[in-house]
Amino acid sequence: MKKPLLVAFLLLTLILGACGGGSLEGEEVTITGALIGEDQEGFRANIAAITEATGIIVTYQGSDNFEQEIQIQMESGDTPDFALWPQPGAVVDAAKRGMLTPLEDLDIDLDEYKSNFSSYLVGLGTVDGVIYGGANAANLKSIVWYQPAEFEARGYAVPNTWDEMIALADQIVSEGMNPFCFGMYSNGASGWLATDWMEDIMLRTGEGVTSYDKWVTNELKFASDTVTNAATLLSQIMHTENYVVGGTDAIVSTYFGNAQDPMFSKDANGNPGCFMHRQASFIPAFWPEAAQAGVGVETTVFPFPVIDESLPKAALGGGDMWGAFNDREATKVVAEYLLSASFHEPAAQQPNNARLSAHTGFNNDLYSKDINRILGTIITDALAADAFRFDASDLMPPEVGAGSFWKEMMNLAVEGPGYIGTAMDNIDKSWP
């Protein structure tokens, strides 16, 4: 069964070698990854453009079981040319096992790559100073969802700074309404929304990204002034009376997917249940269907407000990353295309695209959806200032990032501002 295939392959390479004459026309490059559904369609549109330009037949196959499959493929040596991981940590893991080809061997201009994708993103795919991972798409958490029509009708301005947001919140309270939606219950992961808030505040206070990076490694303790201050600011949102619709009990008890629903239901006076909801860019998938249609127009976002104006505009988010398994000529060409600014253009123009390019040179006007243009701009700005950061709790050891940090944030919500010191001490103590 294998023999005919082998013969065919040999013949094919012979023919190609004979008449190709250095051209890569007809060469095959395979990419596997975790993108499926709409995302897969978008990615296939992107690589179709490579095929058109170079003649290299690039194929992408996504699987929802990708991470296990690629492990098996790596064990058996039967790897594709590229793998696109949803987490940079997996790239580092594969690189440490000696599976991946450094980008330098793929003739990538590393300085240009760093300036295009920010040295932080590049650093996430680096092992011992050698760059293995290629950044691709990014998603965003540093956003606050709001309804512009409701703001305009009441003469509210979008807050650019924390103080402005607090002033606006106080005004909304004084008018008998609740400014924030806040729900952080999540089966087995309750508390992650509060850790996201903490991370956003951390990026905008103290020394900004510098103290943030120290915090991730526990070089900067939770009990330090900077982190305690961040918790105090968060507690201001959670515990100021009437700030959160439903009060403290709602923060702890509301499933995060339902948290924004009060914004979409209006009372007899036409007032919504809340005006602002800080949540990641994926949340529209949890909205009621009627609200989903208005994403980007009826309900849109403003960037998480600036706290310390001397710091660069930061953004919190995540992103995926690819690694290459060989340094064939065709692989090199495809790698260069993957890192080009125009790579994401075909997908961006698709009507249901939800993926955002992590290339700072990407033309954000090309996104078909309004919301993507806004999100894309925030990401690009943050990356250009090298102030884009990954979710700290994902980078911390699981005992903290998926354990005590979440749990103590839940306790903080219940116990009130007096608990901040205890919470911070408890998290520090649990650090392995």
Next chain:
Amino acid sequence: MGGYLLFIKVKLKNCMKQNTQEKKLFNFGISTLALAIFPLFWFLSQAILFRELTEIVTRNVLVLIAIPLGSTFIFLLFLGMNKLINFAPKDSRDVLEARMFVGPSIFMIGLFLFYPAVRTFYLSFKDRYSNDFVGFENYVWAVTDAEMITTIRNQVIWLIAVVTLTLIVGLVVGWLTDRLNKGESFFKSIVFMPMAISAVGATAIFKFIYEYRPPPLTQIGIINGIRVSKGDNCYNNRIIDGEFYGFDDASCVAPVGWLQQRDLSALPIAETLQDGSWLSNMFVNLPINTLLLMVIMVWMYTGFAAVVFSAGIKAIPAEIMEAGQIDGASEMRIFRSIVVPYIKSTIVVVGTYMVVTVLKAFDIIYVSTRGDLETNLLAVKMLDEFSKYRNFGRSSTVAVIIFICVLPVIIGTALRERDNLDS
């Protein structure tokens, strides 16, 4: 072989004293041959055959021929063992044949139950990656870590409350349905019905019952729905002329996130109780979410207990009951002095079953809160340590703790079985 056998038989006749020793030795030889060497040879030949086959035929064909080939081999195994055992003297064949039939299952249990259990025990003394020995560190963690203590506390509450409640409610329901003149089987099947629902399904149902939405929204959980519509001018889902009037004023009762309450302090009842006495303190600190999750299990297993008890009650001779009635005993008295003593062994069996079920309780927690807000149980904690925190040592330790908890039940059952056999 046959000649040797004959030789033995001759010797057997000649010398009775010496022969017990030799007979033992001979039996040992036969059983080693039949129950160890031959099966090993059998296993190896089969393994080699299949290894060669994988090289020749494709996967699909292999799957097809594996089934008839495998069963043929099993047949050959027993045939061979039987032939070997036939060489043994007649009076010891029975024992050997018994061993022959029990052997494979003991082997399987050893491979899939005993070996993993021993290995888990071994791993519980190693670190998170199972590399280095850490002594009793994991066990110290298990009894000092705050989350573990909460988990053990919950497990104890579950054990006591769920088992007791299921037994009591099951007994009462079983007794009452037995007294029905009409429709006994109908009511019994209704009470039994939750058993037919999977624990996951039952938990999903109860999750809807306890569901919470932030106050301005319509409460879709029935408990909160009733709560918020209590009192004048308080409504759950009020829409007048297409306008949504769900916003309640402050005087109305607020909904409660039932599965998120670690104590009763969010309930108005707590305020009336806060007089500082230890009894009211204890009441206020009741872990309401854990209690509400236990309701699911009680609801599921009450029907089972009731049906089993009802069968036990049916077996009570009518004369005894009648004698009780004629002597003027009240229903309560008959229940206490005749029914309960009569079905005591049934109660113990159901109780044992419930203890094991509660110790294994996993799906209810996994589907509802996933252990958040101090509702965790040992079985879920074991998985958390394994997959969430990736600490194999601690995970194994939790597994060992669960096993230690089940141990008294196993020993108790074994002792009872022995008593039953003796009597």
